[in-house]
Amino acid sequence: MLKNKKIVIVGGGSGIGYAVAQQALEAGAQVIIASRSRQKLSAAAKQLGGGVQTEVVDATNDESVADFFRRVGHSDHLAVTIKPPLPAGRFLENEVDAVMAAFDAKFWGQYRLAKQGAQYVRQNGSITFTSGIASRRSYPGYSAVSAMNAATEALTKAIAIELAPIRVNTVCPGFVNTEPPTPGRAQHVKTLVSTLPMNRPGMTSEIADAYLYLFSNSYSTGAVVVVDGGAIC
Numbered sequence: 001m002l003k004n005k006k007i008v009i010v011g012g013g014s015g016i017g018y019a020v021a022q023q024a025l026e027a028g029a030q031v032i033i034a035s036r037s038r039q040k041l042s043a044a045a046k047q048l049g050g051g052v053q054t055e056v057v058d059a060t061n062d063e064s065v066a067d068f069f070r071r072v073g074h075s076d077h078l079a080v081t082i083k084p085p086l087p088a089g090r091f092l093e094n095e096v097d098a099v100m101a102a103f104d105a106k107f108w109g110q111y112r113l114a115k116q117g118a119q120y121v122r123q124n125g126s127i128t129f130t131s132g133i134a135s136r137r138s139y140p141g142y143s144a145v146s147a148m149n150a151a152t153e154a155l156t157k158a159i160a161i162e163l164a165p166i167r168v169n170t171v172c173p174g175f176v177n178t179e180p181p182t183p184g185r186a187q188h189v190k191t192l193v194s195t196l197p198m199n200r201p202g203m204t205s206e207i208a209d210a211y212l213y214l215f216s217n218s219y220s221t222g223a224v225v226v227v228d229g230g231a232i233c
Ligand SMILES: NC(=O)c1ccc[n+]([C@@H]2O[C@H](COP(=O)([O-])OP(=O)(O)OC[C@H]3O[C@@H](n4cnc5c(N)ncnc54)[C@H](OP(=O)(O)O)[C@@H]3O)[C@@H](O)[C@H]2O)c1
Pocket: 010, 011, 012, 013, 014, 015, 016, 017, 034, 035, 036, 037, 038, 040, 041, 057, 058, 059, 060, 081, 082, 083, 084, 105, 106, 109, 130, 131, 132, 133, 172, 173, 174, 175, 176, 177, 178
């Protein structure tokens, strides 16, 4: 179903986006990965193989985003998996400027890419954002992340009705084993996932499955697909 489809993944040089690129390639798609670092993208493309195209873009910059879409042209599916440094302090400790900078990349970056990218996505295509489980579960130190993830999910539903027949969806990952795990983060994630029915962090490939589903399923729009190992209690 994705054979020869053109799939653009902003944030595709690492982590979840890289796994999406890998699975899209396996499905026979033409894949473009994009982010700020040309070096990181080249290394990722070499590892992915399969003639993956790379494009530099900074999602926090309107002009950079406009140039990016002019270069890339029309595509079938646009996925955004960008992750800026996220403030991890408690609400009263976080600097407002740091929270706003993270919001600018994670939320406004996705907003900007969808706003400028919509005209380049084919009418039967899709846009897929990324939120995260802090949109619906509360964890100490995640107030900023909760807010930007919830905003992303709300935007998904709002623009799905305006951009139709282009479909707009969001993948909401739980805690994922992304590289490289710092010792502090590894312990933190271990504690958080110990209450999950699955009792482990997710793998990037397990999260990527949801993007592939949303690219392929022509009746899903305005949806948030949660892949979190069962963060229900
Ligand atoms: N990992 C988790 O446990 C987890 C859990 C819940 C939700 N999520 C969400 O899932 C998504 C992917 O997370 P991840 O851990 O896989 O991310 P990641 O690998 O750390 O980062 C993804 C990519 O974002 C790119 N990026 C950052 N700022 C950018 C900008 N301004 N413009 C363009 N590209 C930018 C980076 O490349 P450059 O440096 O080259 O720009 C990087 O390759 C994020 O939205 C994250 O919040 C992750």
